[in-house]
Amino acid sequence: xxxxxxxxxxxxxxxxxxxxxxxxxxxxxxxxxxxxxxxxxxxxxxxxxxxxxxxxxxxxxxxxxxxxxxxxxxxxxxxxxxxxxxxxxxxxxxxxxxxxxxxxxxxxxxxxxxxxxxxxxxxxxxxxxxxxxxxxxxxxxxxxxxxxxxxxxxxxxxxxxxxxxxxxxxxxxxxxxxxxxxxxxxxxxxxxxxxxxxxxxxxxxxxxxxxxxxxxxxxxxxxxxxxxxxxxxxxxxxxxxxxxxxxxxxxxxxxxxx
Amino acid sequence: xxxxxxxxxxxxxxxxxxxxxxxxxxxxxxxxxxxxxxxxxxxxxxxxxxxxxxxxxxxxxxxxxxxxxxxxxxxxxxxxxxxxxxxxxxxxxxxxxxxxxxxxxxxxxxxxxxxxxxxxxxxxxxxxxxxxxxxxxxxxxxxxxxxxxxxxxxxxxxxxxxxxxxxxxxxxxxxxxxxxxxxxxxxxxxxxxxxxxxxxxxxxxxxxxxxxxxxxxxxxxxxxxxxxxxxxxxxxxxxxxxxxxxxxxxxxxxxxxxxxxxxxxxxx
Ligand SMILES: Nc1ncnc2c1ncn2[C@@H]1O[C@H](COP(=O)(O)OP(=O)(O)O)[C@@H](O)[C@H]1O
Ligand SMILES: [Mg+2]
Numbered sequence: 121x122x123x124x125x126x127x128x129x130x131x132x133x134x135x136x137x138x139x140x141x142x143x144x145x146x147x148x149x150x151x152x153x154x155x156x157x158x159x160x161x162x163x164x165x166x167x168x169x170x171x172x173x174x175x176x177x178x179x180x181x182x183x184x185x186x187x188x189x190x191x192x193x194x195x196x197x198x199x200x201x202x203x204x205x206x207x208x209x210x211x212x213x214x215x216x217x218x219x220x221x222x223x224x225x226x227x228x229x230x231x232x233x234x235x236x237x238x239x240x241x242x243x244x245x246x247x248x249x250x251x252x253x254x255x256x257x258x259x260x261x262x263x264x265x266x267x268x269x270x271x272x273x274x275x276x277x278x279x280x281x282x283x284x285x286x287x288x289x290x291x292x293x294x295x296x297x298x299x300x301x302x303x304x305x306x307x308x309x310x311x312x313x314x315x316x317x318x319x320x321x322x323x324x325x326x327x328x329x330x331x332x333x334x335x336x337x338x339x340x341x342x343x344x345x346x347x348x349x350x351x352x353x354x355x356x357x358x359x360x361x362x363x364x365x366x367x368x369x370x371x372x373x374x375x376x377x378x
Numbered sequence: 379x380x381x382x383x384x385x386x387x388x389x390x391x392x393x394x395x396x397x398x399x400x401x402x403x404x405x406x407x408x409x410x411x412x413x414x415x416x417x418x419x420x421x422x423x424x425x426x427x428x429x430x431x432x433x434x435x436x437x438x439x440x441x442x443x444x445x446x447x448x449x450x451x452x453x454x455x456x457x458x459x460x461x462x463x464x465x466x467x468x469x470x471x472x473x474x475x476x477x478x479x480x481x482x483x484x485x486x487x488x489x490x491x492x493x494x495x496x497x498x499x500x501x502x503x504x505x506x507x508x509x510x511x512x513x514x515x516x517x518x519x520x521x522x523x524x525x526x527x528x529x530x531x532x533x534x535x536x537x538x539x540x541x542x543x544x545x546x547x548x549x550x551x552x553x554x555x556x557x558x559x560x561x562x563x564x565x566x567x568x569x570x571x572x573x574x575x576x577x578x579x580x581x582x583x584x585x586x587x588x589x590x591x592x593x594x595x596x597x598x599x600x601x602x603x604x605x606x607x608x609x610x611x612x613x614x615x616x617x618x619x620x621x622x623x624x625x626x627x628x629x630x631x632x633x634x635x636x637x638x639x640x641x642x643x644x645x646x
Contacts, residue, residue, distance in 0.1 A: 242482075249442050250480035253473075254494045254546075255466040 145338050149267055152260040159265050166269035170231040174277055177226055182281035185222060186288025189213055193289075194297055207304035208311035210289035211282075215312065215321045217373070219282035220275075224328035224365040227270070227277055229358050232336040235266050236357040239340025240350035248341075263341060267333035274329025275322050282321070320376045327372060328365045335361040392451075393418035393550060393582040394439055399448035401434065408434055410606035412448070416550075416584050416599065421576050423593040424586040425627065426603030432586035433477065435603070436552045439584070440474055441465040452550065470498075473543035477554040479535045481527040481542065487514070488523035491542045498546065513541040517571055533564030540571060550582045551575065557589040565589060569596060590628065602627055 193209040239262060242248050248258040286308065294301045312318065336357045343353035392415040399412040408431040416422035426432050437443035438450050441457045450457045452468050460468065481490045491510045495501055501509065514520060517537040527535060536556060543551060553572065557565045569592045575581045587593050593600065594613055602609040602616070604623055609616065616624045 245478060245483070246476045246480035247482055249437075250474070250476055250482070252442060252462075253440050253469055254497065254542075255469050256493070256497050257462075 141342070142334075142338055145341070146334050148259050149264055149334065149337070152257065152264040153268060155260065159261070162261075162265045163268060166265045167273050169234075170227070170269050170273040171277070173231045173234060174227050174273070175280075177230055178223060178277050178281050179284050181222060181226055182219075182284035183288040185218060185281075186210065186214065186285030186290075187292045189218070189285065190289035190292030190297075194293060194299075203299055204303045205307050205311075206289070206293050206299065207286075207306070207308035210293070211286050211308035212311055212317060214282045214285040214289075215317050217369070219285060220278045220321055220324035220328060221365065221369050223274065223278040223281045223325065224332065224369075225362050227274055227329075228332045228336070228361045228365065231270060231273070232332040232361055233354045233358050235270065235333075235336040236340040236343070237350055237354045239263065239266065239337060240343035240353050243341065243343055244345045244347070244350060258341075263337045267330075267337045270333035270336065271326065271329040274332065275325030278321065278325040278328075316376070320372065323376070324369060324372055327368055331364045331368060332361050335364065390417040390420070392416065393453060394422075394584065395449075395451045396435070396438065397449045397451075399438065399445045399450065401431075401438070401443070401445045407606055409445070409448075412603075412606065412608050414601045414608040414610050416582055416601075418582050419576070419580045420598040421572070421583045421585065421596050422599040422601060423597035424584060424601045424603060425588075425590075425593060426586075427627075430603040431606070432603060433554050436474070436554050436584065436586060439550075439552060440472055441468060470546065471549045473546065473548035473551045475536075475540050475543045475551065475553040475556055477558065479527065479539035481535070481539055483527050485526075486523060487519075487525050487527065487530070487538050490527065491538065491545055494542070494546045509545070510541075513545050514538070517541045518567065533560050533567065536560065536564070536568060537571070540568070544575065544581075548581070550584070553583065553585045555586055555588065557587060557592060565592060572596065 189210045190206065193206050193213075194203065197203050197205060197209065239248075242258075242262065248262065251258045251261055290301070290304055293299050293304050339353040339357040339360070340350075343349045394416040396412055396414050399409050401407075401409045401412075412431075412435070414424075414435075424432050424435055434443060438445055439452060439457070441450075441460060445458055448458075453471055455468060457465070457468055481487070482493070485493075488510055491513055492506050495506050495509060511520075511523075514522065517540050519534060519537055519541065522530065522534065522538065527538070530538060540553075540556075543553075551572075556568050556572070560568065572583055572585065573596060576583050585593075585596070597613055600611060600613055600616055602624060604627070609621060609624060611619065616628070
């Protein structure tokens with residue numbers, strides 16, 4: 121009994137200590153981001169890497185998800201004779217929830233894990249120590265561009281997901297089910313509110329990008345310098361970042377005012 | 379040759395000095411009470427079995443690892459307790475050749491060697507280019523500018539890493555097992571390069587090694603790591619001392635060779 125309590129206590133202490141570490145790490149990444157040089161070339165390369173890694177995945181998934189949404193929404197709305205609102209339902213679902221959340225999860229699985237593995241490999245092969253010995257901060261040289269790349273790429277990829285998803289819904293609704301193309305698009309146009317929908321969607325993309333960027337770089341940076349250590353930090357990046365994205369999604373939705 | 383007795387490494391100025399260093403990772407005690415020194419302008423070879431703490435010793439000197447207790451002095455300055463920013467000053471004096479090179483694998487060899495110049499000097503692109511090419515040529519490399527580290531052979535990679543380690547003109551060069559995994563011609567090449575850096579530029583060099591023959595040839599001073607302690611001295615001293623641990627580690631052939639070399643230098 122006391123053993124169990126002690127273990128629980130020890131775990132809580134570990135957890136809090138881990139959170140403290142992570143916060144300090146985040147602070148040093150932000151400090152690095154504000155310190156020149158900008159490392160624009162590295163940053164562009166990292167954004168390109170994240171984008172290229174995730175592009176096909178986002179396009180394919182967005183399209184399929186849009187198609188499924190079109191079918192599901194049609195099944196429901198047809199019962200109430202509300203087919204003319206199909207565009208609004210598909211579009212709003214994508215903009216407000218599915219676009220940012222699914223993009224967050226997919227990009228975390230693809231690019232976030234690659235970021236953690238990449239930094240972990242640099243730890244293992246001594247590349248980060250090599251930078252330290254040259255008086256170059258690994259946080260500034262490696263971590264900050266990778267974290268910022270995820271932050272920048274995430275809302276862009278999410279926007280892409282939404283556009284492709286709306287198109288997927290259109291294909292199902294208009295081409296397969298034969299509904300009027302005009303009403304699909306105009307119902308979407310009329311339903312979307314800039315602040316409530318578009319800004320909230322962008323905010324989600326940014327927050328998810330921030331979470332994926334910080335968690336993946338932190339896990340990579342602190343991974344044990346062994347092959348197993350790197351693979352553990354890669355796995356935990358995906359798990360932890362995904363859960364954080366889902367939880368923060370609830371709070372943004374709740375607080376932004378539905 | 380008699381000069382070698384006057385500038386006895388044991389009495390010369392210590393460029394790097396570790397005193398009463400204690401370091402443990404969890405329950406694994408790596409150093410109990412480590413005392414050793416590397417004289418200025420000399421080649422010091424650190425010998426020890428796998429896991430004896432050779433790499434850790436170099437990491438202590440570079441400030442990458444803090445000791446639990448004791449002092450690490452580099453060029454008279456205490457390194458332990460310095461923050462990352464203050465360490466910059468000390469690390470400017472140090473070049474480090476990591477065991478596997480530790481070059482950044484996402485950028486070209488040219489960019490790797492140019493990196494410290496870009497980060498810490500105001501040199502323009504032309505100056506950087508000529509400096510990098512001069513350094514690469516000095517380690518016998520050309521036409522490797524565009525290659526990624528992964529595209530080089532082991533020996534070339536080691537030399538490219540050496541070029542990066544010396545590009546900022548350090549006074550101290552730390553080399554972690556520079557000969558490991560290389561074929562004899564490459565061992566000789568690296569040995570010749572290190573010897574030249576020491577003779578011509580007066581670099582203080584600390585080399586960790588398993589490679590007995592080159593250690594005996596190059597080393598002005600040997601440091602033997604065992605069980606968390608160090609035994610230090612010139613090759614001849616270590617051999618003459620007859621410490622059974624030394625003889626056991628060096629092997630009787632090496633002892634005989636060193637004894638022969640020692641006798642030769644006394645005689646001349
Ligand atoms: N960061 C670390 N964490 C835990 N143990 C370590 C760490 N670094 C080194 N060690 C341990 O310290 C000992 C010495 O390691 P090292 O200096 O790499 O030895 P060598 O270079 O002589 O082979 C080894 O037993 C190694 O497992
Ligand atoms: Mg080692």
